[in-house]
Amino acid sequence: MLGKNKRVTLLSYWTSRYLLTLIIGLLIISFISALWIRHTTLENRLEMMEFMAEEMVNRITDVSMPGIPPNERVPDFAEDRFRIQNINPSMYIVNTDGKVISSNLPLKQGEQRIFSQLISGKDEIETFTSSENNQKYYSVKKKIVIDDELIGWILMVESKDKLTMVKQEYGQLAILIVGLALLGWWAIYFLSRRLAHPIKQVAEAAKQVQSGNYEINLSDHIKEKEVYELVSSFKQMAGRLEQLEKTRTELLAGVTHELKTPVTSISGLLQAVNDDVVTEQEAEEFIRMALVETTKMKTMVGDLLAFNSFAVGAVPVEISRLDVDNFMKDFTTQWKVIQEQSDVVVKLQLLHKKVMISADLVRLQQIMTNLLTNAEQAISGIGEITISLSEKGQYVSVLVKDSGSGIRIGEQAFIFERFFRGENKKYGIRGLGLGLPLSKMMAQSIKGDLYLVESTEKGTCFELLLLKEG
Structure with a gap:
């Protein structure tokens, strides 16, 4: 249980897991690369053996050596051009019967029989397994033809282990893999540290906020x-x-x-x-x-x-069908009658056509009362309130704009927070700061919404969205 609930840092978590993934990936790449190096090394050395065999054939069949019988034109096996780096293959010149005429190494027991089998095969490159040491060998053979007459064969034989043996390439591969591992580890450590630093700062700040700072x-x-x-x-x-x-x-x-x-x-x-x-x-x-x-x-x-x-x-909300123009005309008329202050003029801009909305009559009256009351309180002395109706997709937009002093920029983000009261109202007008939050809740309860459009020194504008019927 303790192990499961143990917490580790983001830096340690990502660095350790990335490094483990990187090492596993590099080991797989190393294994595949080693197999590829062995394969390409084998192919390259077999091609070199073929080239050496061709060179020996050309030396024996050289027409620039008149007076020397072909069977006496034996190349010098000690020459550098008949050697391959890191390996020294067995090279034989045999006649058409498979008998060895010349070689660079002493003939071993049982090899004569193998040569007879090799020259009888169809392929220039063949493989066989030695009965002496149970190793696999590759052989390359080339015909010796003079005046369209086959007089013998060049045979080059080497074990698979020596043909695929590489040291320098493996060393270079190891250096490359270790270098990539170190570079990858450093990169993920740097990136994880860069990512973890701001997150750690946020975590520390969260503790600071939790303590009340x-x-x-x-x-x-x-x-x-x-x-x-x-x-x-x-x-x-x-x-x-x-x-x-x-x-x-x-x-x-x-x-x-x-x-x-x-x-x-x-x-x-x-x-x-x-x-x-x-x-x-x-x-x-x-x-x-x-x-x-x-x-x-x-x-x-x-x-x-x-x-x-x-x-x-x-x-509970009781939704009913309302003609928005008729509702606004009736409501503004009633609201003007009950207002004691006569210096505020209310202007109404209607749709001038029948548009039905789905709303709760009582809640809608409460929302409009709150908006107009706030607008009136924002106006000091003579001013005006404009109510503008327009269609906005599936909604009817009701803009309530006043010519008051506006809401302070720093307070605009909090006007829909419960119990929030701006400095202009806090000491001048009684209330609990629930008017706008309650109005927004009521608007959302009838599938509409209430927003602050803008507020400047020249006035404030709110938008009430009311859902059309159907």
Whole structure:
């Protein structure tokens, strides 16, 4: 069990396994190369023996040696041209009966019979096994012909072991294989180390983040695309975790503050009425103010409950067919009526044709209410909100654009995070930061979606996608 669960470094893992694979591969290559060297060496030396036999035939049949009988034109076997490097084959001149006329080595017992068999064969190169030492031999024979008359044979004989014996080539092969092994090991070690270094840094950074320290320092100078994407994604994740940690820390204080304020107000107002500090008309005004604060607190608690319900998928969605133009006209009319602020102008750009969508009427009203409320809060004084409808493939696109001050660039990536509130809203407007996250969840629950298109100093634009019917 301990062996199975043992962890090794990436550098050790890849280097050791690559080296083992490399050694096995090189051993196979070495074996095949050795067989190929033996084969080519055998062929080359047999060709050289054929050449030497031809040379001896030419020497014996040389017409430039008049007056010397052919059987006396015996070449000097001691000449260098009748020797092959590293081997010294047995060379014989035999007559048509197989009797040896001349040789460079003493004739061994039983060889005379073998020669008779060799000259009777059809092939110039033949093999036979010696009964004396049980070794395999190769023989090369050439005819000696003068004036179209066969007068004898040249026979060259050597054992297979000597013909295939190589030393220098094996040494060179060994040097080559060892060199390739060292070069391959160094290459994989270098590459594995280069790959493991940034991964090790990311692992150390992950431990740092785990301990609560988000100030990580990872290099961006990485050539490998996949490793760069890993490091870059981790840095972005660490940044988001840091922001979410701050949001989580602020959440308790924010929720406590937002709920404490109306509770304190309600308690103070009711205490004043109960203690007869205020009477009659003032008491009625205090009770009305307490009811307003109660409504605000009820709304915040309702947002929390609704968000949790959508987060766990516990809220049923009732899909119905809606004419998007009619819905938008009715909704904007109702929304304008209930707004106290009259300095904001709402402009509506419709499709001007009947396009049906599949949506939950109540959820769609909640989404549009949140978007228009946020847009109104972003506008300080006189401004306008534009609602533009257009067809976008299988969706209807609803753009909600305001002329407010916009969202800070550093905050734009977190606006759909639960409980996140920007600096512009944190101290100026009450709320829990659930409006946009809840709206996105509701949009996705009716098979649509909600996006931030852009936000600048001139305003913010959100896009709501609604699925067409069919």
